[in-house]
Amino acid sequence: MPTSKSRASKTSRRKGPGPSVKDAGLYEALREEGNSKEKSARIANAAANTSRSAVGRKGGASPAYEEWTVADLRDKAKQVGIVGRSRMKKAELIDALREH
DSSP states (O other), rough: OOOOHHHHHHHOOOOOOOOTOOOOHHHHHHHTTTHHHHHHHHHHHHHSSSSSGTOOOOOOOOOGGGSSSSHHHHHHHHHHTTGGGGGHHHHHHHHHHOOO
């Protein structure tokens, strides 16, 4: 029967990221920051596949939701699967999109 000491040492050991993660060092750093396993793996693999300066670079600019029409907000809400969007007012649509 294992002692509590041996059980504790087994659980405190962190397992490696696995063979699918291409940059284990970055993965571990991201995990220590508190990121999820999935997010850390995605970022580490993206960094390994492209130049590091391109990872996390934002795309084109988009106007603030407040500048969108209600019809455009409803279309976006439909794309992301927000339920009840047809009865929502503009402010409610904006809140729902930001929370999603």
